[in-house]
Amino acid sequence: MTDTSSEREKSTNVGVLKAMMAFLRPYRWQMIGASIALICTAGITLSIGQGLRMLVDQGFSSNASVDALNQALLLFMAMILLLATGTFVRFYLVSWIGERVSADLRKAVFAHVVHLHPGYFETNLSGEIQSRITTDTTLLQTVIGSSVSIALRNFLMFIGGLILLFITNPKLTGLVMLSVPLVVVPIIVFGRRVRSLSRTSQDRIAGVGSFVGEAVKNIKMVQAFNHQTL
Numbered sequence: 001m002t003d004t005s006s007e008r009e010k011s012t013n014v015g016v017l018k019a020m021m022a023f024l025r026p027y028r029w030q031m032i033g034a035s036i037a038l039i040c041t042a043g044i045t046l047s048i049g050q051g052l053r054m055l056v057d058q059g060f061s062s063n064a065s066v067d068a069l070n071q072a073l074l075l076f077m078a079m080i081l082l083l084a085t086g087t088f089v090r091f092y093l094v095s096w097i098g099e100r101v102s103a104d105l106r107k108a109v110f111a112h113v114v115h116l117h118p119g120y121f122e123t124n125l126s127g128e129i130q131s132r133i134t135t136d137t138t139l140l141q142t143v144i145g146s147s148v149s150i151a152l153r154n155f156l157m158f159i160g161g162l163i164l165l166f167i168t169n170p171k172l173t174g175l176v177m178l179s180v181p182l183v184v185v186p187i188i189v190f191g192r193r194v195r196s197l198s199r200t201s202q203d204r205i206a207g208v209g210s211f212v213g214e215a216v217k218n219i220k221m222v223q224a225f226n227h228q229t230l
Contacts, residue, residue, distance in 0.1 A: 038156070044083045055072040
């Protein structure tokens with residue numbers, strides 16, 4: 001089983017993004033809808049704390065009225081309903097985009113593979129090629145269909161929460177920000193290691209799939225040679 005990670009040409013991040021944009025471009029309107037839903041849900045999530053404050057201040061204060069409590073409850077319930085609706089729309093759209101992009105990518109890779117030089121198939125086993133078309137594209141589907149959306153949502157919530165913290169108490173926020181490097185630096189360092197191990201794992205999975213595929217494919221021939229003297 002050969003290690004193909006050293007043989008494969010590593011593309012730059014910019015090149016990969018440009019290649020992926022070609023597959024994402026046909027679904028620009030779905031991406032716009034998912035982005036709007038993402039921004040709305042992030043904003044509503046950040047506003048829930050304000051809604052709880054209004055609920056407590058207007059509903060449970062000493063001079064609170066029943067009407068004020070009802071209005072606060074209705075506003076809070078409306079926020080929760082909008083958050084649920086926006087989350088559903090975002091998850092549906094990004095999952096839909098991930099499925100479509102994955103299918104288009106598989107078609108493009110297959111169309112490219114069948115036109116390659118015969119020498120390519122002498123140095124690369126068929127099982128490995130199949131694994132690249134199925135396993136690797138499934139990984140991209142997971143990234144596009146969930147990971148990117150979650151990362152963008154967390155980033156927006158981090159920026160929005162940071163702004164709200166500065167508005168509330170700048171001094172305390174500054175003290176909290178001093179501890180951010182202690183969290184971010186290990187994530188960056190170990191994240192690079194995890195990416196390297198993930199790439200190696202994908203290579204090993206492709207190799208195992210190739211070995212099993214070739215063995216099962218030729219098992220009849222091996223059995224025939226083993227029984228030819230009987």
